[in-house]
């Protein structure tokens with residue numbers, strides 16, 4: 591069910607400071623992540639090839655890791671380089687290693703065929719390295735399939751009902767706004783929605799100066815979702831009637847929000863996120879306030895999504911019915927399904943061509 595040949599987020603870089611060994615299951619495979627002494631991030635199968643003990647219970651030695659059960663030592667490529675009490679080390683003995691790339695504080699991992707891993711395919715989010723954009727990166731764990739979270743993010747109408755008192759503002763948002771654009775892409779979708787002349791929603795109101803708190807705003811959300819589950823939300827608030835829909839940005843405040851959904855298992859998800867603003871200057875209380883507001887909002891999402899997962903678990907034959915607003919998520923699931931099917935088909939072909947043909951008896955020199 592997972593697309594393997596693509597980049598997933600495995601961690602924020604701050605999760606690997608001080609030589610920490612971070613065990614993390616990704617696509618149902620146990621992975622150990624750590625930063626080597628040379629500063630390079632290493633991702634190894636978190637299961638010793640000897641007797642299956644997790645390597646994260648071991649000891650980091652320079653760039654290597656030693657399993658602390660019987661002492662086998664593995665280098666950063668996963669190759670076994672020492673077996674205490676044994677001279678000869680079989681050349682193929684070792685654990686799997688995964689391609690990893692650290693970029694703009696994000697640690698990306700490739701779970702598929704290493705030969706196909708191209709760092710150029712990692713989606714670039716320049717604001718993650720731009721000092722003008724500030725925020726606090728964080729992590730949440732979901733007891734739900736990652737696609738249920740993708741679904742949630744695909745429809746801004748949920749802001750009105752799930753987040754009335756946090757991120758949404760009022761139920762009006764669902765009734766009076768419609769997506770002005772839905773773009774179906776080969777690797778996801780893009781939706782855009784405007785809400786004109788309304789009170790600022792609570793999370794935004796909290797960080798506004800006193801004189802602006804009660805002024806209406808025009809609000810634009812542009813959400814882009816990339817396969818396998820990478821969400822980028824650009825939010826703009828401008829003074830109501832200032833013409834921001836025609837390009838005037840005067841008096842505007844903007845947010846950039848990324849959310850990376852990485853399947854842990856088919857029913858649990860790693861959820862990495864950061865919510866950045868471009869207007870706090872030296873006042874980091876804006877970031878702190880936004881961070882708390884967004885967590886409050888995410889807890890509201892989680893409440894629904896985890897409950898939804900439990901209901902879906904009780905009846906695997908239940909078929910969801912789509913409404914018009916589900917067009918982006920239907921496109922996403924359809925596109926992902928096609929890619930997964932193509933990947934599985936290619937794997938089957940590769941395996942079939944790797945099978946050594948059985949020789950007919952006369953070719954094998956057997957007398958019949």
Ligand code: FES
Pocket residue numbers: 638639640641642643657658659660661662
């Ligand atoms: S299980 Fe790791 S060395 Fe034996």
Ligand SMILES: [Fe+2]
Pocket residue numbers: 742748749752753887891
């Ligand atoms: Fe939400």
